[in-house]
Amino acid sequence: xxxxxxxxxxxxxxxxxxxxxxxxxxxxxxxxxxxxxxxxxxxxxxxxxxxxxxxxxxxxxxxxxxxxxxxxxxxxxxxxxxxxxxxxxxxxxxxxxxxxxxxxxxxxxxxxxxxxxxxxxxxxxxxxxxxxxxxxxxxxxxxxxxxxxxxxxxxxxxxxxxxxxxxxxxxxxxxxxxxxxxxxxxxxxxxxxxxxxxxxxxxxxxxxxxxxxxxxxxxxxxxxxxxxxxxxxxxxxxxxxxxxxxxxxxxxxxxxxxxxxxxxxxxxxxxxxxxxxxxxxxxxxxxxxxxxxxxxxxxxxxxxxxxxxxxxxxxxxxxxxxxxxxxxxxxxxxxxxxxxxxxxxxxxxxxxxxxxxxxxxxxxxxxxxxxxxxxxxxxxxxxxxxxxxxxxxxxxxxxxxxxxxxxxxxxxxxxxxxxxxxxxxxxxxxxxxxxxxxxxxxxxxxxxxxxxxxxx
Numbered sequence: 001x002x003x004x005x006x007x008x009x010x011x012x013x014x015x016x017x018x019x020x021x022x023x024x025x026x027x028x029x030x031x032x033x034x035x036x037x038x039x040x041x042x043x044x045x046x047x048x049x050x051x052x053x054x055x056x057x058x059x060x061x062x063x064x065x066x067x068x069x070x071x072x073x074x075x076x077x078x079x080x081x082x083x084x085x086x087x088x089x090x091x092x093x094x095x096x097x098x099x100x101x102x103x104x105x106x107x108x109x110x111x112x113x114x115x116x117x118x119x120x121x122x123x124x125x126x127x128x129x130x131x132x133x134x135x136x137x138x139x140x141x142x143x144x145x146x147x148x149x150x151x152x153x154x155x156x157x158x159x160x161x162x163x164x165x166x167x168x169x170x171x172x173x174x175x176x177x178x179x180x181x182x183x184x185x186x187x188x189x190x191x192x193x194x195x196x197x198x199x200x201x202x203x204x205x206x207x208x209x210x211x212x213x214x215x216x217x218x219x220x221x222x223x224x225x226x227x228x229x230x231x232x233x234x235x236x237x238x239x240x241x242x243x244x245x246x247x248x249x250x251x252x253x254x255x256x257x258x259x260x261x262x263x264x265x266x267x268x269x270x271x272x273x274x275x276x277x278x279x280x281x282x283x284x285x286x287x288x289x290x291x292x293x294x295x296x297x298x299x300x301x302x303x304x305x306x307x308x309x310x311x312x313x314x315x316x317x318x319x320x321x322x323x324x325x326x327x328x329x330x331x332x333x334x335x336x337x338x339x340x341x342x343x344x345x346x347x348x349x350x351x352x353x354x355x356x357x358x359x360x361x362x363x364x365x366x367x368x369x370x371x372x373x374x375x376x377x378x379x380x381x382x383x384x385x386x387x388x389x390x391x392x393x394x395x396x397x398x399x400x401x402x403x404x405x406x407x408x409x410x411x412x413x414x415x416x417x418x419x420x421x422x423x424x425x426x427x428x429x430x431x432x433x434x435x436x437x438x439x440x441x442x443x444x445x446x447x448x449x450x451x452x453x454x455x456x
Contacts, residue, residue, distance in 0.1 A: 006399030008066035019049030026078025070111035119169030187266035212285030217337035249276035293320035328361030359403035
């Protein structure tokens with residue numbers, strides 16, 4: 001019999017907290033990145049730093065039983081080495097408030113930001129020394145909340161975290177070298193994750209830990225064998241590559257071949273093979289927004305105009321004519337894709353799963369003090385139905401967390417692009433008071449939780 005399902009919601013530290021220079025926090029990579037004029041940066045964000053009590057009471061009212069959030073590494077270790085007690089106390093407060101209000105805290109150690117000091121010191125994840133820095137940080141957190149935190153997340157969306165140079169400090173202008181660095185950084189992150197899992201086992205063997213992976217169900221453009229193989233390769237490089245490292249401790253033979261063929265296979269040190277196979281996670285977190293469609297890459301070269309994690313010599317991203325796109329959901333809306341992904345990941349890894357992000361970006365408008373976001377309700381309803389179908393079939397899915405609990409600052413579109421169940425009354429250029437206003441989707445999700453998903 002499956003355990004009680006966890007109904008939650010997600011945020012990330014740098015996108016929601018603000019208070020970038022308060023409480024002893026050091027500069028994060030996200031604090032110093034270039035933000036175009038007229039777009040909100042992360043210095044205030046949703047001002048969760050000053051609204052934490054109010055926000056968690058809103059979570060309680062909503063009925064959440066789990067809150068998936070992230071620690072800002074630079075708030076806990078401002079220079080990447082020295083521990084900041086004020087930063088730890090801030091997260092003590094969040095965790096305590098969660099428990100007081102019947103909510104399980106589910107923290108992520110690394111969500112797209114790191115101390116800028118480590119980038120300046122040795123280049124961040126490009127350097128193997130970042131492994132030691134991450135493990136030291138993880139050890140501080142595991143020790144602080146031993147016996148308190150039941151579930152930990154190691155790294156959120158590793159490939160995207162390593163691909164976005166403005167989030168990790170990889171500002172290499174040469175596109176080939178940039179891609180090469182990306183895979184080396186990803187490899188270092190995989191090593192760091194494995195050691196962190198070992199460290200948690202030593203500190204708190206009752207706690208569970210797992211990665212969170214960004215996934216896109218991948219369709220071939222046609223039924224031609226070449227397009228079908230391209231779709232398989234896309235999933236290997238963008239999803240299975242990372243999860244294979246997390247769970248199996250190795251790249252698949254196909255990924256090894258493709259990375260070597262593209263001359264971007266990472267540098268490996270002696271003893272890494274044993275280390276990578278020394279532990280495995282307890283669960284897998286899944287971030288799903290949309291699917292993608294690919295075709296065979298007949299050019300035989302990497303398309304450097306694509307985002308780094310879409311670059312390959314064996315597939316090209318193309319439009320899927322069978323799904324509807326919206327202003328912000330440019331890859332389209334594909335609810336069945338989330339169920340397909342759950343099948344694929346469980347069949348390959350056999351581990352329990354939790355949906356850690358799933359949401360619809362929408363340009364919400366505040367009209368007469370209310371926000372009607374019916375398209376978001378429709379999106380979430382369709383996706384939750386598919387998740388629950390898979391669970392009813394026996395797949396071990398133990399929770400669902402939409403992105404996001406509250407409007408967060410988008411890393412590239414500021415507050416024009418919103419995902420939250422709760423509206424934050426501010427714009428990109430006017431911070432106002434950041435008043436919290438419940439959207440229609442908040443009340444809808446409240447009822448979903450109350451009925452355990454039976455009234456969708």
